Amino acid sequence: MTIAYKRSNTHYYDDGDVALICPSNYDDRDRNNGDNGGNGDGDVALVCLSTIFKVHSTVLRLASAYFNTRFSPTWSSESRRLLIEKDKNEDSELTSIAMDLKYCKHHAFIDNEEEDDIALLIAFIYPIEHIVITWDNVNDILRLADKYLINKALQTAADFLMSSYSEKPLTSLRLAETYNFPKIFKQSSTHIIDNVCAYKEHPEFGYLSDRTRRKLFQARLELSEGVTKSSFPTLSYICSSCYNRNADLDAFVQKLREPTSIFSVGLQNILKFGDNMTHTECMRQARSILGKFIASHYGTACLTLATLESVEGFSIELD
Numbered sequence: 001m002t003i004a005y006k007r008s009n010t011h012y013y014d015d016g017d018v019a020l021i022c023p024s025n026y027d028d029r030d031r032n033n034g035d036n037g038g039n040g041d042g043d044v045a046l047v048c049l050s051t052i053f054k055v056h057s058t059v060l061r062l063a064s065a066y067f068n069t070r071f072s073p074t075w076s077s078e079s080r081r082l083l084i085e086k087d088k089n090e091d092s093e094l095t096s097i098a099m100d101l102k103y104c105k106h107h108a109f110i111d112n113e114e115e116d117d118i119a120l121l122i123a124f125i126y127p128i129e130h131i132v133i134t135w136d137n138v139n140d141i142l143r144l145a146d147k148y149l150i151n152k153a154l155q156t157a158a159d160f161l162m163s164s165y166s167e168k169p170l171t172s173l174r175l176a177e178t179y180n181f182p183k184i185f186k187q188s189s190t191h192i193i194d195n196v197c198a199y200k201e202h203p204e205f206g207y208l209s210d211r212t213r214r215k216l217f218q219a220r221l222e223l224s225e226g227v228t229k230s231s232f233p234t235l236s237y238i239c240s241s242c243y244n245r246n247a248d249l250d251a252f253v254q255k256l257r258e259p260t261s262i263f264s265v266g267l268q269n270i271l272k273f274g275d276n277m278t279h280t281e282c283m284r285q286a287r288s289i290l291g292k293f294i295a296s297h298y299g300t301a302c303l304t305l306a307t308l309e310s311v312e313g314f315s316i317e318l319d
């Protein structure tokens, strides 16, 4: 199979000394063929999926420990070079690319990466664009940052997860486990433990390690088992008429013990137990007794998942 090469549309600098070569798969060969709108002053040609990124070794070496090693004088002298057979037509695109590569000090073949991913990696490293981390790219950014040892990208992605984990706790937990972010792991785990049976049905749950999955269920089991009727205070000051208006407190407690329930919602329902009582005094008593009880067990009577994150037993640690 003949491989066609094209210049990257986004990262092709005239004074670049590195050619990053992204080997193209067959189906991609004709995509964007011939159009090179890239900047023309790079000194490094990276070749990927038949796409060539011509970039600067100094920039890559500063950002990435991987590229720092790869473009060190000892390493690069042993690296193979991409040789493109010159076209018969001296003015062809291929001949022109071949001439560019001839003057690139480093040729680096980036196997097993998509062209778009390499473009994202370079965009993140170069100070030209500001790449905003979102749920759509955080997975790729972390994978590339981890593989190519780019600390700034790892840190920026971790900051994003730290500020956004409550939006997607399962994704955050998985990424925190994969890339070793203990704090994000611990805080995300509260959200999963709270409703573990529902999260278990999500395909992403299967990507967690066996150990983490077991620990999540174990934590939930221990929380549920810690709730028993006998551990609840008696509501002896409340008249039977008011008490019975709200169904049995037992039923609320029983619900909390079911692994399929949402634990924080169950606790909130118990706090609301007094809300429909006929007598103001009965209502006040019920709220006060249950509020104090919940606060003594869960740290606060203003229950949210954020407050529960710091309650003992409501999270698991990354080991």
Ligand SMILES: [Zn+2]
Binding pocket: 238, 239, 240, 241, 242, 243, 277, 278, 279, 282
């Ligand atoms: Zn009453």
